[in-house]
Amino acid sequence: MNKRTAEIKRTTTETDITLTLDIDGSGVSNIDTGIGFFDHMLTGFSRHGFFDLSLSVKGDLAVDSHHTVEDTGIVLGTAIKEALGDKAKIARYGSCILPMDETLALAALDLSGRPYFAFDVEHFGAERVGEFDTEMVREFFYAISYGAGMNLHLKILSGTNSHHMIEALFKAFAKSLDQATQFDARMTGVLSTKGAL
Numbered sequence: 001m002n003k004r005t006a007e008i009k010r011t012t013t014e015t016d017i018t019l020t021l022d023i024d025g026s027g028v029s030n031i032d033t034g035i036g037f038f039d040h041m042l043t044g045f046s047r048h049g050f051f052d053l054s055l056s057v058k059g060d061l062a063v064d065s066h067h068t069v070e071d072t073g074i075v076l077g078t079a080i081k082e083a084l085g086d087k088a089k090i091a092r093y094g095s096c097i098l099p100m101d102e103t104l105a106l107a108a109l110d111l112s113g114r115p116y117f118a119f120d121v122e123h124f125g126a127e128r129v130g131e132f133d134t135e136m137v138r139e140f141f142y143a144i145s146y147g148a149g150m151n152l153h154l155k156i157l158s159g160t161n162s163h164h165m166i167e168a169l170f171k172a173f174a175k176s177l178d179q180a181t182q183f184d185a186r187m188t189g190v191l192s193t194k195g196a197l
């Protein structure tokens with residue numbers, strides 16, 4: 001089996017990003033985005049999806065968190081796409097309903113090659129968690145869905161605490177992606193009647 005890894009460096013006037021991803025990892029991460037809460041979320045993504053993730057982001061945080069979070073989503077989405085290659089013999093679909101204290105979060109995704117993004121969160125009570133702007137959750141996952149060519153649905157079924165709601169979305173996404181990227185021994189080729197994903 002080919003190694004399902006990707007390494008990406010991306011530099012713009014707004015961000016400087018270096019990322020390595022191993023889909024078949026053990027959940028080891030080394031993450032420094034300059035935003036403590038974002039690091040906390042990405043560490044959870046790595047740990048709960050069993051993805052090894054090394055990530056260094058030097059963004060224009062003197063402006064705000066926008067470019068740093070959005071560009072990290074673009075790069076992580078692109079890395080997912082690159083690492084998965086032709087997607088032969090993978091489950092393709094994944095979903096998870098994840099509880100975290102009072103919060104219940106839903107994620108469902110299809111590694112279809114066609115980006116689509118649905119984000120059903122009425123509102124986060126807090127505008128910021130630490131240095132992280134909560135409105136960037138939508139931008140981050142939108143960037144992932146387009147970078148990876150993934151149909152991604154995220155929904156908060158219930159919840160009141162913004163930290164819990166965001167963390168539950170990241171973990172539900174991680175577990176869904178882990179499920180969708182697992183191999184199914186019964187399969188030959190890709191899981192599509194069209195013969196390609």
Ligand SMILES: [Mn+2]
Nearest residue numbers: 040163164167
């Ligand atoms: Mn937490």
